[in-house]
Amino acid sequence: MKKWGVIMEFLEVIIQTVLAFFTILFVTRLLGRQQISQLTLYEYINGITFGSIAANLATDLNQKTYQHLVGLVLFGALTGLVSYISLKNRPFRKVVEGEPILAIHEGKLLEQNLNKARYSVDELNELLRKKDCFNINDVQYGILEINGDLSIIKKPEKDNVKIEDLAITKPKGDGIATELIIGGQIIYENLQKKNLKGKDLLKILKNYNVKEVSEVMYCTIDTNGNFYVDTYHDNLQEKVDFSEDNENV
Template sequence: MESVLVTSLRTLVGFVVLLMLTRILGKKQISQMTFFTYITGIALGNIAGDMVVHRDITVLDGVTGMVLWAVLTLVVEFASLKSSKARVLLDGEPTIVIKEGRVLERAMASNRLNMDDLSMLLRNKDVFSVGEVDYAILEPNGELSVLKKVKPPQNRRRFLPTELIVDGQLVERNLAKLHRTREWLESKLRQEGVESLEDVFFVELQEDGSLYVDRREDLH
């Protein structure tokens, strides 16, 4: 019974202190969180959890650890507010991953982003085709900002935008669903001035039946 009471009191103290600190630090909305603020939240939660379950950590030590971590976080955020260099160092910079309709492979690789990741981020912005995008910028918090191309109105959708080559690899299952062959794709690519499948990084079938083709860059 005494053990339960001690654990309950430690939990109550940890909960109250953590609530107060998160109220002080939690000024950013979840969608605006950066990697640093995300890690800060995890660290504070871990310190509070360890204080509750590990009896060798005194309540005073646990509270001190949480308060000190919160103070250091406030100091870092203040430095970020006052210095653009500190802000770039802590939060990072936006990265252009699509420029003038072309996927920038080097930018994708430096951010450890593949075409499946990019497609998912675009769908979160209600964009179902890379061909619709003029510019796409990966923000420091992992969100994707998208500027669409200005397109004339179309009367009818012939196809659902479908990936045919992703990260330089032929997606044969999508060709099969479209009842198309590799030879058909190679013929279409030759019409676009592409002699080999190995020369392209990403290919997508557009709504009107045309191909969006992004040529492979030399990453070395």
């Protein structure tokens, strides 16, 4: 009888492990996916918690299986809900995920922003070296992304020479883009920095056959005054599936 009890416990662990595996596979497929290097702090913590609940579901024989299963599905549902709200609401997204922080401006460190991001100069230099940049003074802009990565724009005189630079005169300005619209919502703070008003922006959008701001997914303006407008309805005819080989490519 004792031997039979051990076998039953062993089978129960196997069943719960298989159940945990397919449940977490199903829920994570619903939530979407990102590369590990692209995970935000919020997503990283969620992943750890999610894995912990799944591990308990697979190995804990003291509680009933459905109790862990309910917790796993509920946590996945809450994660999906927060992700959906973050996608639709920019202020909420900034609270949950944070926002990019300017760490370097025209070769100068912004100490307060570094402290806010809890980054040391050594850590910043390490990120710069990964970008093939070994001198902070060579950087025009350095931005700490919400996933901990560093994006940089080098000063024009320090930038690597490209083939097109040999034939084309480098335009004035650094070309860095300022976000004016995200998810159909105007960022008035940035609009004011560019000395633009809402009616000015609407006039510009009309040139892109846009009648309302809600039609715009993303809109930016660079230092050269060039606008970039991406609408929700791009009239794309085909959806490319990279999971399968395309014989016509």
